[in-house]
Amino acid sequence: MSLLSVRSLTVDYETSGGTIHAVNDVSFEIEPGETIGLVGESGCGKSTLGKAVMRLTPSTEGRIFLDGKDITQIDQREMRPIRSKMQMIFQDPMNSLNPRRTVGALIGQPLQVAGRPAAEVKARVAELMSQVGLPPDAAPRYPHEFSGGQRQRIGIARALALNPKLVVCDEPVSALDVSIRAQVINLLQDLSDELGVSYLFISHDLTMVQHIADRLLVMYLGSVVETGPAETIWKKPAHPYTKALLAAAPVADPQEMRKRKKFMLQGDLPSPANLPKGCAFSTRCPFAEDRCRAEKPILRRVSGEHRISCHFDLAERMEAGDIPVASLPETATAHHEGAST
Ligand SMILES: Nc1ncnc2c1ncn2[C@@H]1O[C@H](COP(=O)(O)OP(=O)(O)OP(=O)(O)O)[C@@H](O)[C@H]1O
Ligand SMILES: [Mg+2]
Structure with missing residues (x-):
């Protein structure tokens, strides 16, 4: 069974200027441990597709199955246990990390919310920090004290805290210095090999997904034009x-x-x-x-x-x-x- 199965997904946005057809009849599967590269130029609907899969944006038509379960229409309460299986990493870690919380608190938050005991949270945070290559003394410090690449590592650790099966990575290295992009991509690749996690890796740049993706979905104006x-x-x-x-x-x-x-x-x-x-x-x-x-x-x-x-x-x-x-x-x-x- 596929980890994720997306069938004929369509996402429209109703705006004052009319209906925006952001995603049109897109179907694809992600197998356990597999990385799919989703590419296409700006505005072609990549983030919309990623957010629809995560159920952060409502879909207009079509179906989304995670581990065989239809999650297209389920409510927030039913969605809660599923959230731990599916996480998202964003382009700009500075905007997605609360600047007033320490790195340890940020990485540990999903575990705390899930009701894990304090001692377990502390141990798991230390483990995650080492997995993503953050210095052991990072926990009591704040996001602004870190470089862009390190901040993205904080975002990755946080996304991995609950052992998700699928991580949607929306342009995770686009905001980073060219020199450290490869490091972060290699880290994501290593983590996938080690943990068996699947990625939907979104990028406007095909060269960025060249090494990490097993399969590609090339999108143009909301539709898949090439896949394989x-x-x-x-x-x-x-x-x-x-x-x-x-x-x-x-x-x-x-x-x-x-x-x-x-x-x-x-x-x-x-x-x-x-x-x-x-x-x-x-x-x-x-x-x-x-x-x-x-x-x-x-x-x-x-x-x-x-x-x-x-x-x-x-x-x-x-x-x-x-x-x-x-x-x-x-x-x-x-x-x-x-x-x-
Ligand atoms: N909340 C929204 N309301 C209305 N239109 C939207 C909304 N979000 C996105 N759009 C429009 O939907 C289309 C697809 O946008 P989307 O952000 O998914 O593209 P993208 O491929 O991620 O682009 P980029 O590479 O620039 O991030 C665009 O025309 C965009 O303007
Ligand atoms: Mg986008």
């Missing part, structure tokens, strides 16, 4: 949107950079209040044809567990760098011409 084993997608993306995300990752080699440039995203993200007809990506896709603007593609199998929502098989063409010339961005065209003269 992380390595397969990393090596050979089949959806032009994923190709664009990968093309945006910085590389040192200028020739490689030029090759990638032509796949980079053009134009703005359409409003989720007014989704494009047909394929949501059609307004920005260099390969789009009439069919794409008329007919919404369904998520279909490419091979094994690898699925895309695209009418065409573009992987080979994209790998060969074959992109319609009319859609080349100006800078890329200029480089192109420059290279051939």
